[in-house]
Amino acid sequence: MAEKQDENTRRFLFYMGHPAHYHNFKHAISILKAKGHDVKVVARGKDVLFDLLESEDWDIVKFPARKPSMRSAWSLTVKLGIAAAIARRELSMLKIARRFEPDVMIGTDLVITHVGKLLNIPSIVVNEDDSAAIPLMAKYAFPYATAILAPNCCDQSPANAKKIGYEGNHELAYLHPDVFKEDLxxxxxxxxxxxxxxxxxxxxxxxxxxxxxxxxxxxxxxxxxxxxxxxxxxxxxxxxxxxxxxxxxxxxxxxxxxxxxxxxxxxxxxxxxxxxxxxxxxxxxxxxxxxxxxxxxxxxxxxxxxxxxxxxxxxxxxxxxxxxxxxxxxxxxxxxxxxxxxxxxxxYISVTPFWVEVFEKMALKNR
CATH class of the missing domain: 3.40.50.2000 (Glycogen Phosphorylase B;)
Incomplete structure (x- = not known):
């Protein structure tokens, strides 16, 4: 069980399954930690994600990368293997969430929506793909998510009622001039x-x-x-x-x-x-x-x-x-x-401050 919190602090659990997610969330995490909030990062090995996390002093739990299949693309065996990997990830995330007791779970993985629903913890899916391009996510994650944070231009059907929109995109969370300085x-x-x-x-x-x-x-x-x-x-x-x-x-x-x-x-x-x-x-x-x-x-x-x-x-x-x-x-x-x-x-807006505001408001609602 997590230690008792100060009344002004909240607990945020971020899930990262791709190097892009590290970039998406790194500035938001820094802001939340600077405000005294507790942050836990759960990361799954994918491409160079673990390399990017090397320099951070965050509380990180690492999941192993899924081994690539040698079978034909998206055969029944491959699909069953992926389903088994998701089940193992959900069990691991369930254990982590029970110990950490986050006020909100944030990421792009369907696992946080399932675990959040089971434990009555709000989950925010941070997404910039239209539902039609990610049909499995739309089918198996969106119904269980508390909110979907996405650019105004993105269609999140049939879950648009859950969408929190903004003028911008993921990339401006870390490449807006407010947070990124070019230095050759x-x-x-x-x-x-x-x-x-x-x-x-x-x-x-x-x-x-x-x-x-x-x-x-x-x-x-x-x-x-x-x-x-x-x-x-x-x-x-x-x-x-x-x-x-x-x-x-x-x-x-x-x-x-x-x-x-x-x-x-x-x-x-x-x-x-x-x-x-x-x-x-x-x-x-x-x-x-x-x-x-x-x-x-x-x-x-x-x-x-x-x-x-x-x-x-x-x-x-x-x-x-x-x-x-x-x-x-x-x-x-x-x-x-x-x-x-x-x-x-x-x-477009400077995205990270807006995201932090959304994350904190969601965490406050869970108190």
Whole structure:
């Protein structure tokens, strides 16, 4: 059982299942701790998440990563394995929540909604995907969540009545100028000496909502590099293995420095939604090449309202090639994007203070 709290403090449990969640919540956690609140972080091994947590002195419980299956994608055996992993995670989370007794549970995992419902603890799902893009989350998490914190543009049907909306997106929780300062001196000399450089990102595309989706192949990556290399260095960051001939381009920095790398890049190209949005809000010309184009409202807003990113589906590689050729020849490209970023920031809020307010109000209601 948790120790008795001071009347002015609350207990917050954050669940992180992806490196993006660390970035989403790190400033909110710092603010809550500075106010004297108790915070516990539960994290599941995924990509570089544990590496990012190394520098934090938080109270952290680590769940092991799910072992990748060698069977065909989303076979019955794979699905049963995932269901068993969720059941184990729910049991572990149940034990943690009973001991810690949080006033509110926050994250993106269905487990916090189930455990919260069972123990009568409010849960907040922090989400920026439309329900149609994450059908399992919408079906198995939203009905049990107390609230869904999401950008105004996102459709959370059939749970829109639970939605707490705001003008902004997840990426501004950690890349808004109020909390993120560009500093090239934080990066190795190769970045300071490279002049123009370009960032490529390969996502794993192994999540349940990625089934049947495609992104950048090694062959296409080589064509992209051939266009970019005459104009500057090329660096690759990847969740998936790639061909040995691409190894010389692997990004030589700790994951914690990724956003400094991105902020100073001339162009970003990738099949990751999150990193395309990150580049966009930093004012970096960004192309996302995958089959989610047209399906995610927050990226559609960044593309069509603010013109900060371009989406190209995976069956149109030549369109990607032609756009890159046009962009590298545009001397005004960077300034154009910075002007568009300024227009975006004038309409969006600084997200973290708003989130903290929502978290604290929910915790107060539980007293």
């Amino acid at each position: 001196s934080e990066l190795p000399a190769v970045f300071r000496e490279s002049g123009n450089y370009y960032l490529l990102r390969f996502a794993s595309l192994h999540a349940h909502h990625d089934e049947g989706r495609n992104g950048i192949s090694d062959e296409l990556a080589l064509k992209i590099i051939a266009i970019l290399e005459p104009h500057g260095r090329v660096f690759i960051t990847s969740e998936r293995p790639f061909a040995e001939r691409l190894e010389p381009y692997r990004l030589p920095v700790h994951p914690a420095k990724m956003h400094q790398v991105m902020a100073h890049a001339s162009i970003y190209i990738g099949d990751s939604q999150t990193m395309a949005a990150e580049a966009a809000v930093l004012g970096v010309p960004a192309i996302r090449f995958n089959d989610f184009v047209g399906e995610l409202s927050y990226l559609e807003e960044l593309e069509h309202k603010f013109q900060l990113t371009k989406g190209i589906r995976s069956n149109e590689p030549q369109k990607l090639i032609e756009m890159l050729k046009m962009w590298v020849g545009d001397k005004n490209l960077k300034q154009t994007w910075l002007d568009r970023r300024k227009a975006m920031l004038n309409q």
